[in-house]
Amino acid sequence: MMKNREEKTIFEISSEGRKGFRFPKSDVQSAEIPDELLRENLPMPELSEIDVVRHYTHLSSLNYSVDAGFYPLGSCTMKYNPKICEKAARFSGFSQLHPLQPVETVQGALLILYEMQEMLQEISGFRACSLTPAAGAHGEFSGVKMIAAYHQQRKNSHRKTMLIPDSAHGTNPASSVMCGFRVQPVNTNERGNIDLSSLAAFCNDELAGIMITNPNTLGLFDENLVEAIDMVHQAGGLVYGDGANMNALMGIAKPAELGFDVMHFNLHKTFATPHGGGGPGAGAVCCTERLRDYLPGPIAGVIEPASDEMPPLYGWKTPERSIGQIGSFWGHFDVIVKAYIYCLMLGRDGLKRVAEFATLNANYLMHALKADYPLPYDRICMHEFVLDVKWPDAPDIRALDVAKRLMDYDFHPPTNYFPLIVHEALMIEPTETESKQTLDQFIDAMRKIAKEAHEQPDLLHDAPVNTPFGRMDEVKAAKDLKIAE
Amino acid sequence: MMFIPHSDAERDEMLASIGIKSMDDLFEAIPKKYRFPKINLHEGMTEIEASAQLKEIAEADLSVEDVSCFMGAGAYHHYIPAAIDNLISRGEFYTAYTPYQPEISQGTLQGIFEYQSLIARLTGMEAANASHYDGATACAEAGILAYHQYRGKRKKILVSPGLHPHYAAVMRTYLENFEGVHVEIPEFKSLDSVTPQNLADLIDEDTAMVMVQYPDFFGQLFDYSEFAETVHSKGALFCMSVNPIALGLLKTPGAMGADIVVGEGQPLGIPLSLGGPYLGLFAAKKDLIRKVSGRIVGETVDNRGQKAYVLTLTAREQHIRREKATSNICSNQGLNALTAAIYLSLLGKEGLQDVARLCYDKAHYAAEIINKIPGFQVINSTPFFHEFVVACPEPVSEINEHLLHHGILGGFDLSRMIPSLQNVMLIAVTELNSKESIDDLCRILSGEDNDEES
Amino acid sequence: MNIIPGFYYSKNDEWVEVKGNKATVGITDYAQNSLSDIVFVEISVSEGDPVEASDLLGTVESVKAASDVYTPVAGIVAATNEAVIDNPELINTDPFGKAWLIQVENENGIDTSGLMNAEEYKTYCEGRG
Structure with a gap:
């Protein structure tokens, strides 16, 4: 009999009259509050500090994490999060700054923002950068909106079509629609590249632009990339780069040189800031000269140049035709500090090695696994690759079953059922921070699972069994819809 | 390497x-x-x-811990209990990803479920999501929800001039590309004119949603119960942007009839960090839940019969609906939502009442004595929570420079966001401002420091 | 896969049963099967609403997908099915019967041009694998 791992909720362990925190007695007189403004009751739990600490410590033990093991989640870049980044971001001179403080009192913070912008520009080849987006999708929204603003400014509002390859992240079409565009999918060809004849059909004067993820979500560097970008530019469109997969490109190629006009970076992927169980991340957006005036603001800039005696004075600048403000304040500063330290520590050569070893690790895994798993696009991949779990001699086994069984071997499953063009996709991204030994253990587990799939398929259907919880009744969750207690 | x-x-x-x-x-x-x-x-x-380099850079900044802070305007300096950082520093929490594999993510999932429950209880609503980026984007997402609720047939989003100007700006940025949508914000004339009555006159049959802030940007408190009825009588949705600490004491938006509640969750244990990352609160009536964007966690059972939690209603999200999704949002502020849940659990019923009460009492003490200083006048004529507006005899920037010499971070210079408010300061007071520090502020404002440098 | 002879079918997998000036609309067995367990049904039109062919009539949601449903025929909405809103699983168990979604009435007759008959729909579904 397995141990029950259910954890009572904070409401269930609440006990009347307990306190977990005390405030000092008031040193001023109590002021009157009109009765009609008072709430009737406050149904909050009542717990001691140790109740709270134990409760959340128990909960933490139910999570898998990068600190605990290999997390090959494709397109998510679950690399190791260096501890020094956490420590430095908590320095009082960073964590305890009010966003509206006079700029003279936050020169250190502004220096970090300014230099981070410069570093991202250097890595990508772009000419301008805004760090205000709170996440990848937020950066993407900003970049696409910049394209909309650019066409509007040129009285080209009829340019309403945004092309999106069928391999793209789901955020791409959603962001485009939020910016008023009509989404037109573009096909991927049998080598995993953009199909140029499918593209050509849409290169007309309604074309606003294209959103390209490169390397794409199959983990491939698109061999038609430069030509596709050229075609879109020729037709008067702009090219958006989804930078989710930048971990494969740092020091390898500069997106701006490849022809991209605007692109977002996921600092929580490429620059090793933690994912936090879903966030917060940060999604810097960078662009070429012709789009710089449209960036979301404000942006850290030099407002008084350095002199012989004084360093430059940094302040906030909002671009002339900015798409506007996109968040309460100036972006996820705390996350940016962590990414900044990471860049400092890696430096020029380190950043290139990141891309090299991320790519080496992915190819090593792909090469080792392709004998046992169908590989729909068999060529050298970048930082990730996609398997298609379709065995003619084990037709009942789906990608989901392999994913679930991996948990029994103490690995986090890869991304599954994405990209949509591979039906039983397992998308594997090992990242550069994993050692050969870890990869070998993973290969070993995957080979065992392939064998089990053919010989004892129920092991996969019933998986996971070695985890604190088993498969979930998702229909019940959606039907009962108990989302608060 | x-x-x-x-x-x-x-x-x-x-x-x-x-x-x-x-x-x-x-x-x-x-x-x-x-x-x-x-x-x-x-x-x-x-x-x-x-x-070493980072330490040196950090030292060039002035931490609010080293001064006495009276600045608010959307970000507030509260005490953060030590247990919070200790718990959220566990790698099991902060190095995990979005909980796509519920079998090995119950820590994050239950944490979010509890967060949703706490926010629903705090706001008096039935449901909450697992969070948005911050207060401003939560407001914008509420506007998008309203647009979809009426299938684009109602075009007006009416916004109170008492909403944080940054939030209003973000609503414009987000909503202006939706066909025909118009974000209407009456021009700020005077504080007296920022009332529910004045806003009520502007609601019409084309209005999809009315947005107010509670307490508003200037600290003002109104009972919106009647106003909510007016909004509903015109068939529109009523959305309130709240300060969660104030709800430790004040009547809930749910009790007043709000359909959607948004707000900035930063005061719930999240450090100021120059403005981010923060936490976008988002709660709603249950019948709107399928229109709420972002992640939502629901209770279920696993195949061993254990009570458990999963991401639910995912069929609405961008990775499945693609161009038909109502929002492109992909992440949530997981770790900050967890922070807020731990903060609310630690403080609990009494602690939350206490902190709200301390903020309220100290702010009223400060307002009372500032109002007595010649040349300074508190303009608020209605009840306020922990922020209030002061007319000053000189430009606020000059006063603040002077205060800073004395180790005081003065109130927010309202002319930076509302140009007509010259020489007007927005002062915020929290539980961290002692009586002594408030007295110091007043002493310096009244010029009793002439022997020192000016 | 079940297909009812005599009904009309749309490419978006709605079915229409015509009786005189009245049409009943629902989603097909093929559609419910590809959506899997239905957890939620929303009907966004009300009795008395005029509808054009291919107007949105509601949304059907499973744990896997949320699918918009359109009325394949024009007219005035004569009835909506409250039972299916309360019991979304009816769509899985009886898609052509108890799980009808709306009824449309048109005094000029129901225009089914552009819709498929059962045979054509069968071929259409098989073509999708």
Whole structure:
């Protein structure tokens, strides 16, 4: 009999009259509050500090994490999060700054923002950068909106079509629609590249632009990339780069040189800031000269140049035709500090090695696994690759079953059922921070699972069994819809 | 090599197994012309060097811990109990991803479920999501919800001039590309004119949603119960943006009839961090839940009969609905939602009442004595929570410069966001402002420091 | 896969049963099968609403997907099915019967041009694998 791992909720362990925190007695007189403004009751739990600490410590033990093991989640870049980044971001001179403080009192913070912008520009080849987006999708929204603003400014509002390859992240079409565009999918060809004849059909004067993820979500560097970008530019469109997969490109190629006009970076992927169980991340957006005036603001800039005696004075600048403000304040500063330290520590050569070893690790895994798993696009991949779990001699086994069984071997499953063009996709991204030994253990587990799939398929259907919880009744969750207690 | 574990021998072994000779061979798909560009950055640093450099940079900043802080305007300096940082620093929480695999993510999932429950209880609503980026984007997402609720047939989003100007700006940025949508914000004339009555006159049959802030940007408190009825009588949705600390004491939006509640969750244990990352609160009536964007966690059972939690209603999200999704949102503020849940659990019923009460009482004490200083006048004529507006005899920037010499971070200069409010300061007071520090502020404002430098 | 002879079918997998000036609309067995367990049904039109062919009539949601449903025929909405809103699983168990979604009435007759008959729909579904 397995141990029950259910954890009572904070409401269930609440006990009347307990306190977990005390405030000092008031040193001023109590002021009157009109009765009609008072709430009737406050149904909050009542717990001691140790109740709270134990409760959340128990909960933490139910999570898998990068600190605990290999997390090959494709397109998510679950690399190791260096501890020094956490420590430095908590320095009082960073964590305890009010966003509206006079700029003279936050020169250190502004220096970090300014230099981070410069570093991202250097890595990508772009000419301008805004760090205000709170996440990848937020950066993407900003970049696409910049394209909309650019066409509007040129009285080209009829340019309403945004092309999106069928391999793209789901955020791409959603962001485009939020910016008023009509989404037109573009096909991927049998080598995993953009199909140029499918593209050509849409290169007309309604074309606003294209959103390209490169390397794409199959983990491939698109061999038609430069030509596709050229075609879109020729037709008067702009090219958006989804930078989710930048971990494969740092020091390898500069997106701006490849022809991209605007692109977002996921600092929580490429620059090793933690994912936090879903966030917060940060999604810097960078662009070429012709789009710089449209960036979301404000942006850290030099407002008084350095002199012989004084360093430059940094302040906030909002671009002339900015798409506007996109968040309460100036972006996820705390996350940016962590990414900044990471860049400092890696430096020029380190950043290139990141891309090299991320790519080496992915190819090593792909090469080792392709004998046992169908590989729909068999060529050298970048930082990730996609398997298609379709065995003619084990037709009942789906990608989901392999994913679930991996948990029994103490690995986090890869991304599954994405990209949509591979039906039983397992998308594997090992990242550069994993050692050969870890990869070998993973290969070993995957080979065992392939064998089990053919010989004892129920092991996969019933998986996971070695985890604190088993498969979930998702229909019940959606039907009962108990989302608060 | 920094954070890359491979030895040279292992690298070579791996290359050999792939069947290539060098690392460069991995990148042949990239046109030669663009391959391996020069990156003009410095060389890498060790942890000791980077740590020293960051320390030096941090010292160039003025931490609010080293001054007495009276600045608010959407970000508030509250005490953060020590247990919070200790718990959220657990790698099991902060190095996990979005809980796509519920079997090994119950920690994050239950944490979010509890967060949703706490926010629903605090706001008096039935449901809450797992969070948005911040207060401003939560307001914008509420506007998008309203647009979809009426299938684009109602075009007006009416916004109170008492909403934080940044939030109003973000609503404009988000909503202006929706066909025909118009974000209407009456011009700020005077504080007296920022009332529910004045806003009520502008609601019409084309209005999809009315948005107010509670307490509003100027600290003002109104009972919106009647106003909510007016909004509903015109068939529109009523949305309130709240300060969660104030709800420790004040009547809930749910009790007043709000359909949607948004707000900035930063006061719930999240450090100021120059403005982010914060936490976008989002709660709603249950019948709107399918229109709420972002992640939502629901209770269920696993195949062993254990009570458990999963991401639910995912069919509405961007990765499935793509261009038909109502929002592109992909992440939530997981770790900050967890922070808020721990904060609310620790403070509990009494602690939350206490902190709200302390903020309220100290702010009223401060307002009372500032109002007595010649040349200074508190303009608020209605009840306020922990923020209030003061007319000053000189430009606020000059006063603040002077205060800073005395270790005081003065109130927010309202002219920076509302140009007509020259010489007007917005002062925020929290539980961290002692009576002594408030008295000091008043002493310096009244010029009783002439012997020191000016 | 079940297909009812005599009904009309749309490419978006709605079915229409015509009786005189009245049409009943629902989603097909093929549609419910590809959506899997239905957890939620929303009907966004009300009795008395005029509808054009291919107007949105509601949304059907499973744990896997949320699918918009359109009325394949024009007219005035004569009835909506409250029972299916309360019991979304009816769509899985009886898609052509108890799980009808709306009824449309048109005094000029129901225009089914552009819709498929059962045979054509069968071929259409098989073509999708």
